[in-house]
Amino acid sequence: MQRQVCSVINILKRTFSLQARTISGRLLTLPNKHASLLSRSQVRPSALRSVRTMLARTMFIQAEPTPNQDSLKFIPGVPVMKDGGTAEFLSGNSASISPLAKKLFQIDGVRGVFFGPDFITISKDPDAPWQLMKPDIYANIMDFFASGQPIVTEAQPPSDTEIKDDDPEVVQMIKELLDTRVRPAIQDDGGDIEYRGFDNGIVKLKLKGACRSCDSSVVTLRNGIENMLMHYIPEVTCVEQILDEEEAISQFEFEKLEKKLG
Template identity: 50%
Template sequence: MFIQTESTPNPATLKFLPGQTVLDAGTADFPSAEGAASSPLAQRLFAVKGVCGVFFGSDFVTITKDDATDWDHVKPAVLGAIMEHFQSGEPVMAGEAASGHAEHDGEDGEIVNQIKELLDSRVRPAVAQDGGDITFHGFERGVVYLHMQGACAGCPSSTLTLKMGIENLLRHYIPEVTEVRPVAV
């Protein structure tokens, strides 16, 4: 098994491509080891000293390390953990992966559907290439709330991406959108 690695815009995060499907559908975000019980792979990765975040996409694993640890020390152990997991035959997830967007009930249903469609068609594929995901969290009085995951969470350029990229895109296509804000879940 050959696992490729790619840098991301977030210096604390690397993207690992195992050359096979990681998740059949959706994404899975584990910002801490405490929430990793539903994933044998995430548990294995959090056992690596210095790993502080794990994110799964369709064909990649994104790892975030803590500031005190150097990639030269973490990367070989992460590569080993990923290889060991896929050779073990264990599932990546014990349950279902998250579909992504939060549900929204209310009078803005048509606007929310347009927001989700633009996120799915224009935004999420681009940020997945950088090892992350951005999902809809809510819409209230013209403000779109988005949840940033994987390499996007804590990335130095995430504010610029959110404000200059996503906000401008949504405002262009949906006049009811006035602002985009990140949320922590």
């Protein structure tokens, strides 16, 4: 009886030792006398599935509020855009290059997905309740990062604030300030800013993510960005927000609805 108990204990020790080595990501090995039972090709896929399942179950996703009550910043604790860039999708049709964005747009109420270096900002319809959307958002983010898929399937364009050899000195200064002083602060709020040009003293910018439809976006442009650029660069006279066609149509429809309700 004692020998049987010892035998069971030894088996359990080997089993738990094997699981620990698999989960820690080390090379999965078996004692020589069991080598014939499992080939290397049979073990490796199951080990990877085990690790991915563990990551999905243990991932802690933090949700942070933004200045926009209809946008939340989700922080998965792992890199999102690994090259440090950003990507924004305003509809399911535009999300064809991102498996995660396509999944998120299938959740009722989602109207915008923004990927930052280490966060994901979800924007919703004003009448959609966060308490009903959050469980699906968490589940989709966890499942995606456990799958090992790329966040986007196509290469993203170079940074809008990348300084080019033919940029005038004033444009170089604008890009430098936007990249080092403005962008970090706006990304903290779950958004980003995109440089669109400089003409006759006017800096043209596009707000993205949580800042795109935020009520304080005009204040951000005028009191924050514009004042700072004018302070350091005398050639700058004002800052102008640029809307893409899809955004302009959405804003027009929203203003039309406001007038009807008012």
